[in-house]
Amino acid sequence: MKPVIALVGRPNVGKSTLFNRLTRSRDALVADLPGLTRDRHYGEGRIGERPFLVIDTGGFEPVAKDGIMHEMAKQTKQAVAEADVVVFIVDGRQGLTPHDKTITDFLRKSGRPVMLVVNKAEGMKYTTVTADFYELGLGDPYVISAAHGDGVMDLVNEALDAAFAQRPAEEAAPDPATRGIKLAIVGRPNVGKSTLVNTLLGEERVIAFDMPGTTRDSIEIPFERDGKHYTLVDTAGIRRRGKVFEAIEKFSVVKTLQSISEANVVLLLLDAQQDISEQDAHIAGFILESGRALVVGVNKWDGLDNDRRNQIKMDMERKLNFLFFAKFHFISALNNSGIGPLMKSVDAAYAAAMAKLSTPRLTRALIEAVEHQQPRRKGSIRPKLRYAHQGGQNPPVVVIHGNALEAIDDNYKRYLEKHFRETFSLVGTPLRIELRSGK
Ligand code: GDP
Numbered sequence: 001m002k003p004v005i006a007l008v009g010r011p012n013v014g015k016s017t018l019f020n021r022l023t024r025s026r027d028a029l030v031a032d033l034p035g036l037t038r039d040r041h042y043g044e045g046r047i048g049e050r051p052f053l054v055i056d057t058g059g060f061e062p063v064a065k066d067g068i069m070h071e072m073a074k075q076t077k078q079a080v081a082e083a084d085v086v087v088f089i090v091d092g093r094q095g096l097t098p099h100d101k102t103i104t105d106f107l108r109k110s111g112r113p114v115m116l117v118v119n120k121a122e123g124m125k126y127t128t129v130t131a132d133f134y135e136l137g138l139g140d141p142y143v144i145s146a147a148h149g150d151g152v153m154d155l156v157n158e159a160l161d162a163a164f165a166q167r168p169a170e171e172a173a174p175d176p177a178t179r180g181i182k183l184a185i186v187g188r189p190n191v192g193k194s195t196l197v198n199t200l201l202g203e204e205r206v207i208a209f210d211m212p213g214t215t216r217d218s219i220e221i222p223f224e225r226d227g228k229h230y231t232l233v234d235t236a237g238i239r240r241r242g243k244v245f246e247a248i249e250k251f252s253v254v255k256t257l258q259s260i261s262e263a264n265v266v267l268l269l270l271d272a273q274q275d276i277s278e279q280d281a282h283i284a285g286f287i288l289e290s291g292r293a294l295v296v297g298v299n300k301w302d303g304l305d306n307d308r309r310n311q312i313k314m315d316m317e318r319k320l321n322f323l324f325f326a327k328f329h330f331i332s333a334l335n336n337s338g339i340g341p342l343m344k345s346v347d348a349a350y351a352a353a354m355a356k357l358s359t360p361r362l363t364r365a366l367i368e369a370v371e372h373q374q375p376r377r378k379g380s381i382r383p384k385l386r387y388a389h390q391g392g393q394n395p396p397v398v399v400i401h402g403n404a405l406e407a408i409d410d411n412y413k414r415y416l417e418k419h420f421r422e423t424f425s426l427v428g429t430p431l432r433i434e435l436r437s438g439k
């Protein structure tokens with residue numbers, strides 16, 4: 001599982017600047033999709049080959065009330081509890097403040113490893129900028145400039161080392177053999193996740209039910225359905241009790257992100273008896289950014305009248321239109337209805353995500369697309385698209401080579417995506433287009 005780094009500190013020390021630097025979105029297209037709400041407090045980062053999750057605890061307001069720390073936002077407490085390592089940021093230009101001490105006390109009680117980081121240190125001497133902060137008793141501070149990037153790589157590498165040192169037991173635990181499609185079932189509390197898992201596992205052969213759980217409650221349940229193998233991975237928000245799975249009341253963004261990143265296909269469950277909420281849209285946004293294949297189950301379809309059915313369909317079209325690439329299924333986990341077709345779409349989404357697209361086929365499709373519609377000129381520059389090859393799977397990445405490709409706008413990129421999607425029948429998976437200009 002990806003290590004989790006929480007960024008903590010009082011307002012204005014540079015948390016979100018660091019967060020943005022660590023999670024800089026790889027895909028500008030994602031940012032433009034209408035309807036997509038982003039939770040800017042959670043993101044994925046990567047340093048070399050090391051992926052991680054990062055949480056910006058932006059809500060941390062240690063405002064003193066009668067000298068006592070104000071009740072910290074629940075989210076922030078949860079974030080610290082779920083983090084493997086806490087990066088505690090202080091402001092090197094401002095020096096030590098009483099709030100920094102309050103936060104230190106809280107972090108000490110949390111029992112998490114803490115790295116003290118002095119930000120805004122560009123152009124300053126280590127000894128000068130750190131002198132104040134030894135008083136916190138957190139050891140030698142790290143020194144960075146989040147704005148300029150100085151020291152950030154080293155900091156993250158150290159944080160990841162600390163995170164891995166934290167969980168030797170888990171690393172050593174034998175991984176149950178995952179087979180077939182790795183499937184995560186996600187959704188906000190009460191949409192029917194555990195009901196669906198019980199329905200799926202109840203009627204089908206569970207190959208090895210008793211998997212040793214790790215310290216972090218991760219779940220891996222291989223099962224077989226219609227002769228096909230699947231493994232349920234680390235499904236957030238449910239827990240095993242005896243032979244059945246039960247819902248966990250608390251919603252955890254971190255667990256949801258972990259589940260998504262471990263899966264090949266994500267099954268997003270929605271509740272047809274409720275309107276689409278912010279939380280649904282956030283989770284959908286995480287899935288989109290992760291690039292995982294996706295199938296949407298609109299659950300509790302039983303017992304709804306036609307008016308309600310139309311209403312929820314319109315609500316989804318309005319709020320989740322950025323999931324245009326996914327199949328929506330109207331199901332009842334409770335009555336075991338619609339589950340067969342749903343799982344067929346899981347298979348199809350997986351096949352699309354793993355599709356192998358040869359260079360000649362991709363190039364032919366590219367030429368077709370360009371013949372049908374040329375990219376626009378930008379001034380006197382006309383982009384020239386020459387050939388395409390596949391740059392990755394799950395999600396498929398199509399890398400297009402040519403000249404002056406930086407002049408290609410998002411609309412044209414979307415047109416290309418649509419063309420590749422249709423040509424290769426890619427349903428249920430995001431598709432990324434990368435443009436590479438030769439010099
Ligand atoms: P947050 O409230 O902790 O999330 O802080 P922000 O990331 O919003 O940063 C607060 C202010 O500090 C902004 O004006 C940033 O531009 C500035 N800032 C952040 N990092 C640095 C840095 O490394 N050096 C300098 N000089 N300013 C910084």
Ligand code: GDP
Binds near residue numbers: 192194237302
């Ligand atoms: P979770 O929190 O997402 O795991 O949700 P649960 O599986 O615990 O379900 C929450 C509630 O919704 C329970 O009372 C279920 O019985 C009910 N529920 C789940 N699926 C369905 C369904 O398909 N139809 C109806 N009517 N109720 C359902």
